[in-house]
Amino acid sequence: MCGIVGYIGNKKACPILIAGLSRLEYRGYDSAGISTIEKNDLSIMKDKGRVKNLSNLEGIDNLEGTIGIAHTRWATHGKPCKENSHPHQDNSKTFSIVHNGIIENYNELRTFLTEKGYTFYSETDTEVIPNLIHYYYSKDSQNDDLKFLRAVKNTCADLKGSFAIEAISKLYPNNMIVVRKDSPLVIGTCEDEKYLASDIPAILSYTKDFYLLDDLEFVVLTRNSAKFYNQDLEEITKDTQTIEWNMSSAEKDGFDDFMLKEINEQPTAIRETIGARISLNSKCQFDELSFTKDYLSSINKIYIVACGTAMHAGLSCKNAIEKLCKIPVEVDIASEFRYRSPIIDEKTLCIFISQSGETADTIAALKLSKESGAKTLAISNVIGSSITREADYSIYTHAGPEIAVASTKAYTSQVVLLNILAIYFAEILEVCDENLIINLKQNILELPKKVEEALKCTDIIKDFAKQIYLEKDMFFLGRGIDETVAREGSLKMKEISYIHSESYAAGELKHGPIALIENGITVISILTDENLVKKTISNIQEVITRGAKTLVITNQNIDKTMFDLVINLPKTSSFVSPILSIIPLQLLSYYISKEKGLDVDKPRNLAKSVTVE
Secondary structure, eight states: OOEEEEEESSSOHHHHHHHHHHHTGGGOOSEEEEEEEETTEEEEEEEESOGGGGGGSTTGGGOOOSEEEEEEEOOSSSOSSTTTSSOEEOTTSOEEEEEEEEETTHHHHHHHHHHTTOOOOSSOSTTHHHHHHHHHHHHOOOOSTTHHHHHHHHHHHHOOEEEEEEEEETTEEEEEEEEEESSOOEEEEETTEEEEESSGGGGTTTOSEEEEOOTTOEEEEETTEEEEEOTTOOEEOOOOEEOOOOGGGGSOTTOSSHHHHHHHTHHHHHHHHHTTSOBTTBOOOOTTOOOOHHHHHHOOEEEEEEOHHHHHHHHHHHHHHHHHHOOOEEEEEHHHHGGGOOOOOTTEEEEEEESSSOOHHHHHHHHHHHHTTOEEEEEESSTTOHHHHHSSEEEEOOOOOOOSSSOSHHHHHHHHHHHHHHHHHHHHHTOSOHHHHHHHHHHHHTHHHHHHHHGGGHHHHHHHHHHHTTOSEEEEEEOTHHHHHHHHHHHHHHHHHOOEEEEEEGGGGGGTGGGGOOTTOEEEEEEOOGGGHHHHHHHHHHHHTTTOEEEEEESSOOOGGGSSEEEEOOOOOTTTHHHHHHHHHHHHHHHHHHHTTOOSSSOTTOOSSOOOO
């Protein structure tokens, strides 16, 4: 949530900053603003509402500055309004900053600064930062080149919480200082220009070479240099990393919305995730991993920890790891994990999943696991993200940039990668029937073509969406692995259509939820496990007799006349069936949202990357 952009170079900063903010709109926000250095003075333009509103502010066309910072805010401290929008300045209007994250001790700092004579004009936690910078700057008697940097460093030493900060000053018209802690920030570099953003896609059109910052690394930027310092302000070296994403993958490419584009990109995303990791004639390859048979044999439990859709991907693969590797797997919500004193030791492997690699709850859970002696493995879509730098091991999905808030291709790529990981473990352990592994490999290799086949249901789903888009409640049912798909389908419906939906294990209907089924309500069922066909159909019949409309997603031979609509999918292994069965549900949520005239890519109150707890 929130987004920050920065630029220092030879071009006008304003249009670059606004373009960068526009590419970060998927993160969720309620106000936007920019600050530039204009003729050795600071200019601030900000207001509540959308980024496009900035272009209408009086005087913005006159900005000539070539150094600037920008921000989209999602309200945490203080309502959405111009006064609470970023950027913020100190009382003397000498320093201007933008900040992502939350300052947990801002009340104490605000009291301290008020006693020192500072006045506050917003309700935000952020406004303490520029005033602290001014306080430390004015106390510093040394007038060397590092005075601004020392003021920022001393300020950060006082802050408790998470932050990514960009700071500029009218006293230093050729410099920008940036720092991060538990909040994402990348620096794109090319000759005589530096670009900054909270997410790579915002500045991917300008450069492919990035500096990836670690916590509490301070950077002094000029047009043609980037100097890095540790917490003791000792200069350190930092190498760039080349990001091979194609810029077109961060554009709509003729699709109406990013979400529809990303749904249709799933065959490619899955191919890229499979890569050279699987072959029918050799063992799975993970060059990034070095697990041994002795270590894997010593494990008594695997935790899969994640939030939201990533957690659902973990749930869908619990069965594969347990059956192939004979190791108990527990899937946990990251936001709850640390607060229930999980039993973790050196015989525990903890797997953490985060599309962005910046999910605050997941990173906190990872740190706890490391402190308890567990090995940690991160699964992310973003190279060099915070979670991958914290973990002992990291593997990537290679799904390409996912812009829409509601995750689609990231989810299916995660499910693919977790299944490949299960095979990798099983082949090291040598505890699974070889034919089962070969069969699963074959099914994984066939997935891209089968996903293309599954996408052919688009028109049928679109028509069904027109019939049900005005409904207020829906139910999703499944058994076994299909129940995990029901959860994800229900979440997608909530996220972008704003229809109340619930998912249940179909066998639990009679234990309470069936009381909510009434005439005309829509019940969506997933049916891909041949061992549970008869049981699940019996459960669906219970809702049919109470007047429900039924949509069934299946790859089984069933009597279609029993249901209002049946979507047939290609046959595949039950381990990877969620990859195919989720596709009609992604499309259904999408087309219902479109029928309702909603903003598909930027649903209300949600953000792509949740970087605060």
